[in-house]
Each structure stands twice: as structure tokens, then as C-alpha cells.
Amino acid sequence: MTLGFIMFDPVYFIFVAPAMLLALWAQFKVKSTFKHASQIGARSGMNGAEAAQALLYANGIRNVGIELVEGTLSDHYDPQRKVLALSGDVYHGRSLAALGVAAHEAGHAIQDKENYAPLVMRNGLVPMASVGGNLSMLFIIGGMVLSTAGGLGFWLFVAGIALFSLTVIFQLVNLPVEFDASTRAKRLLVSSGIVGEDELPEVRRVLSAAAMTYVAATLTAVMTLLYYIFRASQSRE
Numbered sequence: 001m002t003l004g005f006i007m008f009d010p011v012y013f014i015f016v017a018p019a020m021l022l023a024l025w026a027q028f029k030v031k032s033t034f035k036h037a038s039q040i041g042a043r044s045g046m047n048g049a050e051a052a053q054a055l056l057y058a059n060g061i062r063n064v065g066i067e068l069v070e071g072t073l074s075d076h077y078d079p080q081r082k083v084l085a086l087s088g089d090v091y092h093g094r095s096l097a098a099l100g101v102a103a104h105e106a107g108h109a110i111q112d113k114e115n116y117a118p119l120v121m122r123n124g125l126v127p128m129a130s131v132g133g134n135l136s137m138l139f140i141i142g143g144m145v146l147s148t149a150g151g152l153g154f155w156l157f158v159a160g161i162a163l164f165s166l167t168v169i170f171q172l173v174n175l176p177v178e179f180d181a182s183t184r185a186k187r188l189l190v191s192s193g194i195v196g197e198d199e200l201p202e203v204r205r206v207l208s209a210a211a212m213t214y215v216a217a218t219l220t221a222v223m224t225l226l227y228y229i230f231r232a233s234q235s236r237e
């Protein structure tokens with residue numbers, strides 16, 4: 001088999017179909033879980049921005065800002081700018097969903113302060129994974145186009161696989177970072193009195209649903225890499 005397989009390849013879907021289905025389910029689950037928990041007000045009466053600020057201060061962090069950003073569930077921590085970016089539903093929300101997501105992002109800021117090893121590694125991989133992800137497709141497509149040019153097409157494909165591997169490594173490193181941030185969030189919300197023990201299960205459901213989106217993204221990347229490796233091996237037969 002040559003490297004010049006068409007873009008619509010049934011074999012590709014055999015590899016990635018389970019991951020794609022998991023990703024669809026995870027997206028549905030996180031949206032429905034967040035929507036449900038958004039209707040449950042926290043007894044503390046705090047909104048997401050206030051809760052995040054309280055957790056940052058409680059951990060001696062006073063150099064991290066909190067900003068309102070557009071979008072739904074677009075919340076993230078920017079380690080370069082030292083900013084917690086919270087979506088409107090989280091920033092202003094006084095629900096258990098809002099507090100859970102805000103605390104999760106505060107957890108990333110705490111990881112940053114402590115130089116949490118997986119986060120340091122993830123931050124270092126960001127530029128390489130970004131460049132590698134973009135260039136990998138150019139090399140892989142180049143390998144397909146030049147599949148009849150002797151070994152040149154094969155080695156271009158191999159180079160593309162190597163570059164795409166950076167994206168997979170990033171996704172694998174990202175998993176413990178996200179899981180740890182959620183673990184910190186649940187512990188800190190209760191220990192600080194922002195959320196009661198009886199309110200924690202709802203927060204846990206929101207964060208667990210969000211975690212599945214990262215698992216699905218990682219599985220998709222891994223299965224895509226395996227597909228590329230499979231096709232490269234087939235081209236040598």
C-alpha cells in the first residue's frame with residue numbers, strides 16, 4: 001500500500017470512532033451537568049470570581065488577576081499573564097457549578113505557584129506541540145503527495161508522525177494537570193467553607209464531567225497517532 005491514501009479512509013474511523021463517540025458523550029455530559037448544577041445556588045452566596053479570589057489569597061497568591069472573558073465554559077488559567085479568565089456564567093454565577101469551575105482554575109494558579117512538575121512540563125510543551133501540530137499535517141500530506149517518489153514520501157510521513165507525537169505527549173501530560181487541579185478544587189472549597197460537605201457531590205459531578213473531555217481529547221490524539229503509524233507500516237510492505 002502506498003502513502004497516497006485518500007483523506008476519507010474508513011480505516012481511520014475504525015481507529016478513532018470510539019474516541020469520537022467518547023468526545024461527543026463527554027461534551028454532552030459536561031454541558032448538561034453544568035446546566036443542572038448552575039441551577040443550584042451555593043449556601044455561601046459567593047460568585048465564581050469571589051471564590052477564586054478567596055482561594056488565591058488563602059494560598060498566598062496575590063499576583064494573579066481575575067478577568068471576565070466571552071464564551072461558555074471558556075474558563076482557563078494563563079500562566080504567562082498570571083490571569084484567571086472566567087466566563088460570564090462562572091465569573092458572576094453563584095451556583096455550585098460556577099464555584100467548582102472557578103476553584104478548578106484557581107487550582108492551576110496554585111500549581112503554578114508551587115512549580116507543580118506536570119504543569120511546568122505542560123507549559124514547556126505548549127509551543128512545541130503547537131508548532132508540531134501544525135507542521136505535522138504538512139509533512140503527512142506531503143508524504144501522501146510524494147508517495148511515488150521512492151522513499152521520500154515515506155520519510156516525510158515519518159517526520160509528520162514524529163511532529164504529531166508532540167501533540168500526543170502534550171495531551172498525556174495535560175491529564176494529571178487537570179485531574180490534580182480538580183482534586184485541589186474540591187479539597188479547598190470545603191476546607192475554606194465556600195462549599196459544604198453536602199454540596200460537594202454536585203461540584204464533583206461537574207468537575208468529573210469536565211475531566212472526561214480531556215480524556216476524550218487524549219484518546220483521540222493517541223488513536224490518530226496509532227493510525228498514522230499503522231499506515232506508515234503498511235507503506236513499507
